[in-house]
Amino acid sequence: MTANPLLNALIPLVADLSKDMSDAERYRRLLAASRELFPCDAVALLKLSDEVLVPVAVEGLSADSLGRRFKAAEHPRLQALLENRGPTRFAADCGLPDPYDGLVEGHSGHLEVHDCLGCPLYLDDQLWGLLTLDALDPARFGQVDLNTLEAFASLAAATVKASERINGLARRVEDERQLTAVYKEAATRHRPREMIGQSAVHKRLQDEINLVGDSDLTVLVTGETGVGKELVAEAIHGASARARKPLISINCAALPDTLVESELFGHVRGAFSGAVGERSGKFELADGGTLFLDEVGELPLVVQAKLLRVLQSGQLQRVGSDREHRVDVRVIAATNRDLADEVKAGRFRADLYHRLSVYPLQVPPLRERGRDVVLLAGYFLEENRARMGLRSLRLSPDAQKVLLGYDWPGNVRELEHLIGRAALKALAQQPERPRILSIDVAALDLPGTGSVAAAQTAAAAVPEIPAGQDLRTAMDSFQRSLIEQTLARHQGKWAEVARELSVDRANLNRLAKRLGIK
Template sequence: MVDPTIVKTTASEVKLTARALLDTLAPLMQDLSHDLPDTERYRRLLQSLRALFPGDAAALLRLDGDTLVPLAIDGLSSDTLGRRFRVSDHPRFAQLLSSDEPTRFAADSDLPDPYDGLVQGIAGKLEVHDCLGCPLFIGGRPWGLLTLDALDPAQFDALDMPALQAFMSLAAATVSVVERIETLERTGEEERSRAEEAFRQASGQHRRDFIGSSDAYKRLLEEIEIVAASDLTVLVTGETGVGKELVANSIHALSARAGKPLISLNCAALPDTLVESELFGHVRGAYSGASSDRRGKFELAHGGTIFLDEVGELSLTVQAKLLRVMQNGQLQRLGSDSEHKVDVRVIAATNRDLAEEVRAGRFRADFYHRLSVYPLRVPPLRERGRDILLLAGFFLEENRSRLGLLSVRLSADAQAALLRYSWPGNVRELEHLIGRSALKALAAQRERPRILTLTAADLALSDTPDASGKPPLADEPEAVEKDFRTSVADFERKTVLAALVRHKQNWAATARELGLDPANLNRLAKRLGLK
């Protein structure tokens, strides 16, 4: 029995002229042979779709497991790119993916539309009334969807079905080109192609903190790829809530140790009396309550990675013992004279300025230098520009599902408020803000709304500048807090590492690229702690 909420278009409707169709499709066909960024290919694809079939919004979504991920949008709010649509939560998407041809939904369909409230620039009109979706197949498998939406219920009455089918074939070819390019890049640069997937795996969710397109986000991604290919100790720094643990998880997931354990320890969560036991283990009778032998985190992480979060909280005594383990791979369980050999990569994280802690005598200089072989700074949210809106979109969709609403959206003044704010708590603060604001705004409604709009008043954010006294999101270079020698050493280390990755750890080829004598490169590598 045919679902009465779905209307199939037919070839008997008004046709586009062959000239108009050719004029629109020809540039896209030429693009197939040009070297273009993926985002630009997709942008041109959606622009052409709306030129041929005028509507209020279009989107290209890739199927990632059980979730549709927007890759490009045209006419939808910016935060849509950050949303992750679980297919089981959206019956229209499920219906589109189950078909092998374009499907148009009737204006009075009772299936909720995922884009209600997200169409840009339409004052007072929030719900989509004409919706068309087309599945895309690559190699006979469902790859994703192209969607076209309009607020006018009769917008697609005169749709030219043969023209749409021709466009869909070209859209599939465009997507296929991108997939083939990525396959070729994987052949030559395996680490780069694995980075985004590692981020998803590391976060345990759908790209949570690792949603973005800003330059700061891309630089972080590149650095993670570089250091993951080595076995160096990494010191991840950044403000509270930026996602330092997810960065550590990503480094492990991309490394040669990915199949081995990743053991985490929050150094601030344990009293000094228990830190040694947690790190190195203990033997029976080592202290009151030690009723049996117990392996510590380092032994559990043998062959893999240990992540020391809030490493700045460790006492000087524990720092000295950790330094010994990191230098020679040997440890003693608490209360034992026997030594155990371990092979563990260390990734540490802190929101403190450890260089300042060293100067103040609260942190060992030798331990600090051992930890910061490769320092990696995670940028604060205020430096990530419009990534804020993408992340907000992710959290809005999470709360829409949690609250059982058709849509949760941001008003224009709410978006502006998010971009103005300095975000001292970073991504974690944004997540809590969206959840709290949605719940309070819903509670304030007399009747349960189909579409909940969050305004700047609902967010209740201060417009004050950040702690530096400068407006948030200022486009300025990162402040340099290191001395000159340290900055030069960091630059040399990263340059050598990047070349090593390109040449698959071949030191001779690296020396040739850098224009160095192999013996000089060997001495430099030892000075930088790379050998």
Template structure:
């Protein structure tokens, strides 16, 4: 007897259940098999996490869909599917907003009249998520084979359950459950705290986080500005045994040198001018938990020595006090500097560097994360959709190409701000259009990053001043020092750390260049003599 086409399609999936495939590949093969059984234009498998539906596999939808998070309370179609016991078909003229407006490949703008079908997935009598099917043919699902669909839904649930069980065998089940619960609680308050990406570089980072989180080792997070070092620190804390204790953060570059020690260790009344009462520092606040030292490379050498003492024996003294107190704190530090170079230059203590860097974590730059830019763009677009309330929000092909071609010197932070600006431009340009917003390359306004070759050509075309190279260098130094001094509100020590030179050398250089600092302002006295 010849097996039915449906059975022929499903048999390979049954074989897949016993194969050691990545979870994403299992899910993708599941959607391919469903499309072979029930031809359609777009499919999605979404996992339910509290009030969020997270896409785990898509076909026929734009790549940025995987970075989106659909809040059930904001999408009535998805809510209706989850509330049903079987398949839900939406009429072609259904007025409920479609969550995939602007996302179905081959369409531009709002989805035209189409056929839409959704099936909830239940595992062990608990809702796990849903399958959605969309067809541009409004009559596609009119005569659907319900037994085949029911069989496939059960197979999909079995696939999901098998994948989750195989994953649980690679790590301790209790730890995995606690991690998931912690992330779900965090997502309710701060949904933007998720680390999103599927690139090899990003997956490697997640594995490193998972490996070190359960230990008590100090972690030194390095990476360029804007890559998300603070998010990595939060992930390490949330997956650690200290997650029920506080995570206290301190930006070491945002404080004057005179206040850093007080912020870290606290002070007693009268310890310095303005200390009208006793106050605990960040170490005491983080007792039992984690202290995150951002921009740790900016710490003054005098404070580095005292910090090392606390890390070695857990004992600290508040400023102005002779009494010692014990703290149990795990340190996570972050820097965009090369601390090894700082050590060689004498600007950072070698013993503190090795103590902080017991386990180094490098966060890859966005340009190193193949394809993740589209997922992150989709994530920021969905957040923007919630704020701006447009009928739909998507990326045109030209916008995707531009995002993938750009070098991202400002990394994820630059992408987030760029998407926000682009949404405002697109909304202003299409204020009277009923179609969903489609961001174009023009809305993004991306410009090419200057390469060393082009930069050298610009220098070659620059006209030197009459005084030649010396005067040109002095003019550049004067402008740079003025700018950094202004950013640091006239603080000479902070400016010296930013410029990576000794404070005394900076003071002599400002005098030679004819600059003086008077507290919070900088003024030029005239050309140097």
């Protein structure tokens, strides 16, 4: 008797429901079973959160897919899957764009998905997300029994539910909904941003955030410029008992010294020129909630003394007033300076430093986060895809490797700006607007990578070196060809050539003269 393939796929998953394993392993087994039962090029499990579909696990898709966030309203196929209670197969000639176009791994070129199956997942009759299966062959799912897919989707939902129960997430669902409503209603707050990453250092940071968030300790967030210190402050506030109260932020470096005190503590009418009425400061606005002091190391010493008093007593005076105001505020401060060194140099009060650093929290630089850079790139790619009105925006395999090898002195902020610039450059190089746009190494234009792209381009054009030619002559021939082609691309601008080839301008001039180019 031939074994039933459905039972072969379902029995191990049923057995897994009672096992204690990581989410990653549980979902890996689920997707592997789905591909065994429904042979396809890619499969994804996506969770619905505030009308945004978040990839929880993927197989067969580009690594950056896990960092992407698909707004259902911007992807008509995903929206159609959400609106249909049962499984849906899209016709091969369906005109609706597929969100995974160009993202299928293991295939060269900008291939579009031609056969697409999907099914919503419900937990306790509540829509949780989607299971999607995609194939490049338009006839791949022609023989698939949709009832079988629906049965598998039910088990997938049970797998998700088991995972959430084991991790205690189910108990937090209502709280998360209430928090979302509070954030939307608070005029001083925007929708909390997500911290994206799967690296060990990122997970340790999240564990620390959850630990200190559940307390009322003052936190000093440190780290290099661009690592996301404000995002960490938002996460700490969101994990605290004050989450339903406002989080007020102030950039201490962005205000003139004469206004910092007024911004923090408020002022009364006539306190100084231009003070035409009373005004509450950031401390009063944050009463009951959290105050985030970004770039706290930039505060003038005179303001530091008054800040210390508020932290110690919870009392403040508006500028120009003798009246005391009592506030209940948790302070989270951030700086990219070494405040201990600032204390030694006399630029920061030692007592304030110790008051702020009750719980010091170091945010790791992007270069220490491994493949998180690819996930973050995927998040920014999806943002730019929507902004530019493209069907798909992707990174070439070589571009992904370059991102992983770069040192990221500007950290996540640099990556965000880089992806935006590269997308515009890649689009500008197209003779007509493409359906699928790929960003290559040249479009990234990262320091030290221009020469790699130029060398690849030049290598294709350099004639084969005749047999018997000595190494010095062969090297001179290659360097001459590379410099001449780069010079032609930059219309004779030697400074641009030096920058692309990552060589010193003076050294390039000497080499060009020796090779007879100048």
